[in-house]
Every structure is written in structure tokens, then in C-alpha cells.
Amino acid sequence: MTESELIALAQKGDRKALTELVKKYEQTIYNFAFKICRDKEKAEHTMQETFLSMVKSLYQFSGKSKLSTWLYTVVSNHCLMLARANKKHTFASLDDDDAYIRDVSVEDWKIIPEKVAENNELKEALDKAVEKLPPDYRIVFMLRDVEGLSTEETGKVMNLSVPAIKSRLHRARAFLRNELNETLRT
Amino acid sequence: MTENKNSQKDISCKEVMHHICENLGEDLDSPKCVLIKRHLDNCESCQSYFHTVESTIKFYKEYNVKISNDAHSRLLDVLGLKDD
Numbered sequence A: 001m002t003e004s005e006l007i008a009l010a011q012k013g014d015r016k017a018l019t020e021l022v023k024k025y026e027q028t029i030y031n032f033a034f035k036i037c038r039d040k041e042k043a044e045h046t047m048q049e050t051f052l053s054m055v056k057s058l059y060q061f062s063g064k065s066k067l068s069t070w071l072y073t074v075v076s077n078h079c080l081m082l083a084r085a086n087k088k089h090t091f092a093s094l095d096d097d098d099a100y101i102r103d104v105s106v107e108d109w110k111i112i113p114e115k116v117a118e119n120n121e122l123k124e125a126l127d128k129a130v131e132k133l134p135p136d137y138r139i140v141f142m143l144r145d146v147e148g149l150s151t152e153e154t155g156k157v158m159n160l161s162v163p164a165i166k167s168r169l170h171r172a173r174a175f176l177r178n179e180l181n182e183t184l185r186t
Numbered sequence B: 001m002t003e004n005k006n007s008q009k010d011i012s013c014k015e016v017m018h019h020i021c022e023n024l025g026e027d028l029d030s031p032k033c034v035l036i037k038r039h040l041d042n043c044e045s046c047q048s049y050f051h052t053v054e055s056t057i058k059f060y061k062e063y064n065v066k067i068s069n070d071a072h073s074r075l076l077d078v079l080g081l082k083d084d
Helices: A003-011 A015-037 A040-060 A067-085 A120-132 A135-146 A151-158 A162-184 B013-023 B031-042 B044-062 B069-078
Strands: none
Touching: A003 A015, A003 A040, A015 A040, A015 A067, A015 A135, A015 B069, A040 A067, A040 B069, A067 A135, A067 A151, A120 A162, A120 B044, A135 A151, A135 A162, A135 B044, A151 A162, A162 B013, A162 B044, B013 B031, B013 B044, B031 B044
């Protein structure tokens, strides 16, 4: 059965079709939520909220965009709300990208770990770096570079123009590289 | 960064680094790209910069978490789909 057929059935109240759709996307949404929240409990909560929104609003889904794009929009909004509620956390200011792109000699990283999953030190460095990024930059980076959405799709999800996406992506890439450089250059 | 080569390269390392962060491997047909490619061929520092930006993205792509069976069950429970 195609995804469109499953959606059509789920819109008519078919619980099996709805379950299939949830099963199809739960891993993607959970993983994405974790990449933004960097916390398994928050990722699970965000995933649940995302699918509750999906169940509530599926009847409005017109099929003009992909269901995955629609779900990325919902999960991104939940992540943004969660981050904004946590006012204690301070983020790096990315207004001045000259702070991250300097005309200095750059060396390749000496250690290029093959398997990120097995390298706890690297995982910690990746978590720490991304936690400093403001949430909208973080989401743009994850959608565009990690999940592989196009710039236009990322713009639709974030409700931002293509130049605004490009600017955030540019700064996020430079910032994260710079942060990881502190750990990996030695 | 290779000293004294910049004048021959027509474009500064900083401009190249900005371009790398903006475009990575995209936009290869732009006129600026010819200059970027020429610069990259001759500048080890910018080659390293390019590799480290690519590695940054690769690391985040490879850092994934699997949903646990418990989390899967709780999700279906929350959605009222547990018996389906």
C-alpha cells in the first residue's frame, strides 16, 4: 500500500493505517527530536506531542507537501517551543561570523573516528557544540545537512526565506566546525 | 595557509572559507567557483577547512539514537493505538 493510500485510509478513521504511518515515521521523528534536544526524555516527549498533533490534524493534510515535510514542521515547532520555554539556557551569539571564520592557518583533524556511535568523547563534544547553537540555527543545520532536506523545503518547514536559511546554515556550519576543532585538532 | 600565494590566487582564504560554509559542494557552476577551485588546489589550509566542515556534517549524520521498545509502546499507548 502506498503512503497516499495509507493517509487516505487514516483520514477516514482506519486505525491500522494510522498505526502504520506512526510506525513508519516514529524512528525518524524520535531521532530528529533527539538531535535537537540532545536528551532522550525530551526527545520522547517531543515525539509524542508531534504524533498527537498528527492524529489531531491529519484530516487537514492535503497531500500538497510530503507527509515527512509536514511532520518535520510539527516536530521543529515543538522543539522550538521547548527550547524557548527553557529560558535558563544561554546560546552563543552568531551575529558575527568573523568570530568563527578567521584568516588563520587551518590543520586537518588528526583523529577522524570511523564510528561515531562507539566514541563517547566525540559524542560528548558533538552534544556540547550543538547545545550552544540557538535553536533555529540548530534546526536549520539538522534539517538541511543531516536530514538532507533541500534549502527550499527547510525554508517551508521553518517559515523562513531561502536567504535566511542559507545565512543560518552558513553560520551553523562554521560555528560547529570551530567548536569541534577545539577537541579534534590535537 | 600558504604564505604569499594569496596574491596569485585572486581570492583570500577567508573568502574561500565563507564560500565553503555557504555552499560546500554546491553551486559549482558559478563564476566564483572557478576561483574557489583554483584556490583550493593550491592551499592546504583551505583544503583542511573544507575537510573539517565535511567531517562535522558527517559526524552529526552518523550520531543517531534508536527508539527503544518501551518508548515505542508508550507512543502507541498515548495515541490510543496500542491494540492495533
